[in-house]
Amino acid sequence: xxxxxxxxxxxxxxxxxxxxxxxxxxxxSQDGIQVHARVVLGFQGIANNATGDLSIEGxxxxxxxxxxxxxxxxVGSIRGVSLSQEDKEVGGTPMAFTRAATPFGGGRVIGLFGxxxxxxxxxxxxxxxxGFHGTICQLNKGQGxxxxxxxxxxxxxxxxxxxxxxxxxxxxxx
Amino acid sequence: xxxxxRAVSWKSITVAFVIGVSALTLPLFAESNRSGAGxxxxxVEEVDGGGVRLAPEFQVAIYENLVDELVKTRQFSRVxxxxxxxxxxxxxxxxxxxxxxxxxxxxxxxxxxTTVAGATKLKVRAQLCTSDGKVxxxxxxxxxxxxxxxxxRATHNLARNVASRIKLLALPEPTPSTIESQ
Numbered sequence: 001x002x003x004x005x006x007x008x009x010x011x012x013x014x015x016x017x018x019x020x021x022x023x024x025x026x027x028x029s030q031d032g033i034q035v036h037a038r039v040v041l042g043f044q045g046i047a048n049n050a051t052g053d054l055s056i057e058g059x060x061x062x063x064x065x066x067x068x069x070x071x072x073x074x075v076g077s078i079r080g081v082s083l084s085q086e087d088k089e090v091g092g093t094p095m096a097f098t099r100a101a102t103p104f105g106g107g108r109v110i111g112l113f114g115x116x117x118x119x120x121x122x123x124x125x126x127x128x129x130x131g132f133h134g135t136i137c138q139l140n141k142g143q144g145x146x147x148x149x150x151x152x153x154x155x156x157x158x159x160x161x162x163x164x165x166x167x168x169x170x171x172x173x174x
Numbered sequence: 175x176x177x178x179x180r181a182v183s184w185k186s187i188t189v190a191f192v193i194g195v196s197a198l199t200l201p202l203f204a205e206s207n208r209s210g211a212g213x214x215x216x217x218v219e220e221v222d223g224g225g226v227r228l229a230p231e232f233q234v235a236i237y238e239n240l241v242d243e244l245v246k247t248r249q250f251s252r253v254x255x256x257x258x259x260x261x262x263x264x265x266x267x268x269x270x271x272x273x274x275x276x277x278x279x280x281x282x283x284x285x286x287x288t289t290v291a292g293a294t295k296l297k298v299r300a301q302l303c304t305s306d307g308k309v310x311x312x313x314x315x316x317x318x319x320x321x322x323x324x325x326x327r328a329t330h331n332l333a334r335n336v337a338s339r340i341k342l343l344a345l346p347e348p349t350p351s352t353i354e355s356q
Contacts, residue, residue: 040231040326042238082230087283088324096322099286111286122231131255132220134234136326159230 033150035143037121039063042135044127045071054121054137056150061123063137073135075154079124083144083160087115119144119161213348215252216244216268216302217261224273224299235326236272236298239333244270247341266348268310271301272336275314280325294319294328300336302343313339 034055041048043063052065060072089095091114099107099114119139127133139147145161152158218241221233244253250268254260261267275297284292295318302311317332319325 041235084229084231086325087281089282089286108287108289111283115283115286120231122234124230124234126257127255129258129260131258132237133255134238136231136234 033147035139035147037063037143038138040120040136040138042133043071043137044073044133044135045069054139054147056147056154059154061151073123073125075151075156077126078151078156079126079132080157080159081124081148081151082122083148083158084120084122085117085141085144085161086120088118088138089115117141121147214250214266214268214345215254215264216250216270217254217256217258217264218244218270219256219272221298222271222273224275226274226277228274228277229279231326232277232296232329233274235329236274236296236332239330240270240272240336243333243337244340247337249341249343267305268345269303269305271303273299273301275299280319280328282324285319285321289321294325296328296332298332298336300339302340310345311340311343315339 034053036051037054038049038051039046043050046052046063046065046069050063050065050067052063052067052070055062055064056075057072059075061075061078062070062072064070089111091098095110095114099110101107102110119141121137121139121144123135123137125133125135148158148161218237221228221236223233241253241255244250252260252264254264254267276295277297278293278295280294281292295316297314297316299312299314301309303309313336315332315335317328317330317335319328319331
């Protein structure tokens with residue numbers, strides 16, 4: 001009986017470990033990876049701060065906004081992708097006002113807990129005229145690596161997060 | 175009483191006249207200042223890290239914000255991007271070179287909690303050069319975020335400062351000799 005319980009526990013642990021790996025592998029094996037993103041700036045044909053879904057469809061990176069319009073960047077025109085991670089305050093302007101209005105230093109306490117880590121995907125690409133463009137997309141934590149790896153599989157040069165060179169993203173003073 | 179009313183009305187007429195004349199003449203002066211610059215095209219070059227370990231998103235954000243802000247100034251007839259094919263056959267072209275001089279990474283959370291710490295600071299050297307490399311204009315500009323907003327807002331502030339300096343610039347007319355020398 002004890003042996004059976006131990007076996008069951010081991011199987012459960014193994015499944016728990018394998019599930020995220022299988023999920024990521026399934027995401028990577030299919031062409032249509034789709035992640036929710038916010039375009040911070042620079043995506044041609046999309047307004048800054050637009051939210052929507054970023055996906056790889058065939059040989060193009062497609063951003064489909066929640067409102068409807070979409071834009072695509074051919075993978076062949078992408079010069080490089082870099083990933084980084086940054087803490088950002090959540091709640092936007094309303095939260096900032098609430099923090100400022102909270103008495104007895106309560107705003108600072110809210111500020112201490114009201115932040116979240118995000119992945120930032122920076123793309124450098126060329127338009128149809130050969131002009132250089134850059135775009136920054138904000139993704140939920142962990143999704144940047146998935147999308148970056150998928151782009152790397154298509155031959156795009158990737159730096160950041162898992163790569164040593166990406167540590168330059170943490171910055172430094174001259 | 176009647177005299178008082180007459181004095182007030184004369185005063186108001188004079189003030190209105192002065193405001194009217196200045197409103198009419200100021201745009202003319204502005205146009206005459208801009209007339210030289212309006213004939214130039216500008217190409218924004220990629221941001222040079224200058225040995226500073228700058229995050230890639232900052233490099234891209236500075237570049238994109240510079241393009242946006244230069245378009246807003248209406249100082250140039252065209253704002254082009256580096257690598258654009260239109261650059262090859264442009265006789266009146268200025269190149270904007272940006273080199274990062276210093277960068278202090280900040281933290282939005284630190285700013286929210288302490289107010290005084292966590293500022294993001296950027297300092298760049300911006301140069302407007304002709305195609306043959308002659309520097310027409312050079313300036314060192316800061317862009318900081320001290321209290322509110324994300325770290326990338328520093329790049330927006332920086333680009334706005336660069337554009338406002340360039341807007342004040344009285345560029346010469348791109349004469350045929352200037353064009354030929356290019």
